[in-house]
Amino acid sequence: MRFLFVHQNCPGQFKYLAPALAAEGHEVVFISQKNKPTPAGVKKVEYEPHRKVTPKIHPYLAGTEAAVLNAQAVARTGFALRQKGFMPDAMIGNPGWGETLFLKDVWPEAPLISLSEFYYNGLGSDVGFDAEFSTGPDAVLRARARSAQHLLAIEAADLAYSPTEWQRAQFPKAYQDKIRVIHDGIDVEQIQPDATARFRLPGGSELSRSDEVLTYVSRNLEPYRGFHSFMRALPAILEARLDAQVVVVGGDEVSYGGRPKEGGCWREVMQAEVGPLPDRVHFTGRIPYRDYLSLLQVSSVHVYLTYPFVLSWSMLEAMAAGAFVLGSATPPVEEVIEDGVNGWLVPFFDADAIAARVSDALALRKDVDAIRSAARETVVSRFALADCLGKQKALIESAVQAK
Template sequence: MLHVRDVFPSARVINYCEFYFNREGQDYGFDPEFPDSDPDGFRIRTENMTQLVSLVAADAGISPTRWQRSRYPELFQERISVIHDGIDLDIVKPDPIARIHLPQKSLTLTRGEQVITYVSRNLEPYRGFHVFMRTLPEIQRRLPRAHVLIVGGDDVSYGSPSGAGTYREKYLAEVGQQLDMSRVHFLGRIPYSDYLRVLQVSTAHVYLTYPFVLSWSMLEAMAAGAIVVGSRTAPVQEVIEDGHNGLLVDFFSQAELVESIAHVCDGGSGMDEVRHASMRTIREHFSLRDKCLPRQLDTLGVSTTSVRRAAIAARVASVLS
């Protein structure tokens, strides 16, 4: 956003305030297994410089969660509205007949089976991949019928590379000999339609994260009807109330994670109520069309009526063509 005001001097400029770096209370220094490469934290001030200059020039800001807004200096917080990007519930929704076919293993999974899912853009510690992988031997022992679907690439989005090979290779080398790999499926990066089917067949969706940016995948899993077992970290706690619309565990506790996953997959008491409360949370607070988009347009100073007219005109034009 640094030069947007220079290029469009008359425009209303709204910054997307996703994440402000701080030394305390978030990702920096959170995981003792992966100490930060900058122990003094000097890099953090540098990383915020462009944001600060951009915020001074902006008319307002949008942040997707209250916690993410709270990371910004108080001087700017009153100018930042909490408005999530939104989940398109016309697309992301339960599908009782959804199925995932894995041709290499001659296997088809449906909603009626025990399916544990894990999704991240890349498989790395920031999203708790190391914790999840270390639970798999015990999960497989506790749930001998369960299949695990893991979606994500082998690059690094956040943090540092593993040093030798990928994080997937690193943790398979650590626990792979203890696993029944016929029930653990690494899908890599897949088309969005396939990803949605993964969520739609999911019984328990694992979402672990450092105190950091909230992933769309957690909210989309809730919207698709999966029960999220999430880490007791910000901003997950802002969305999930433990036992009401999901389950929360200590990020570092493998035992808690195993127990919670087993409880969901075994159909523990109240799980149907949790599932319905989860979908209701998304519908009431994160619906793109009903909640988020109208507020985004209002912040931008755009008439929702004019947007509807433009959308109708575009649809008519596409039909006529």
């Protein structure tokens, strides 16, 4: 069969699914923006919007126009593929950047499956959650406008899937029956506990499981992932745990939300707020994936904080590596971590409570094997890659059979 994938940052959430289908002998074409990786066995076709967003357009509509520009470029690429005879049996895409909007207009005969990752609501999720950075009623209005492309996308889709129950529940009730809950999958065969793991610090020294290691990981260090709460708790943690080595992984760009009003990056802002930190606090920036896994394997305590938003792979990967995870008591973390069973939950905003809980966890790090084992078992039983791929393929098959 022939399958079409669409994601502006190839392979995105399809890093496993697209090459898995190609490995089975299917023809897999992936439409993406320029200079992105090409998965094994996949033919990548690049697109580029013909212009940028209109300067000084109404701020509520900037994202929508960007989505339409992306969708238009993808549609033009699709028409060119169709003229060459490419007719997909199914189309799979992430509508977050608008790219799937016109796929059914290019190939009306082909079923469209949407990865419905998130729907923006003015109440009950990320918007207004953090009063410190809230823009007031304007944010609520912007969220409704921002969801226009997601509403069009779920309307056009024949079937859809979402990584967690909570993420599915953010979509309008009228469309929830169309959305299955299927996670992208965690490679639990590759990601396993390793008592012999070593992590090399930027200065050259190594950490192992015998060291007291506190870890925090995010693609970028920013409030959406609780970086400000973590940093505010850090001085008290360091005072209570004099031997703790703290490794903070993440870039200085912005994945979600905005940049600091005062300029710079959130790491600089928070370092200025909390003051000088000892040399046992290590900011590594982004690191290679293999090093990241080694860090999770040597971690004594791993902190994962997030707004009510998309659940990061990193939390599940940490659990798969047998880490002792302290997650924020926010959805969808609470959908995965049961306090005291497979991890601990901490209040997102309470720096003092986070510091106390982390310090207690570090003190107990050698006595929580049951929690570490339960954390891995949770991921193996609910998020294992092989199982998730099977569910994704079954969803595609049902869409093909129904056309």
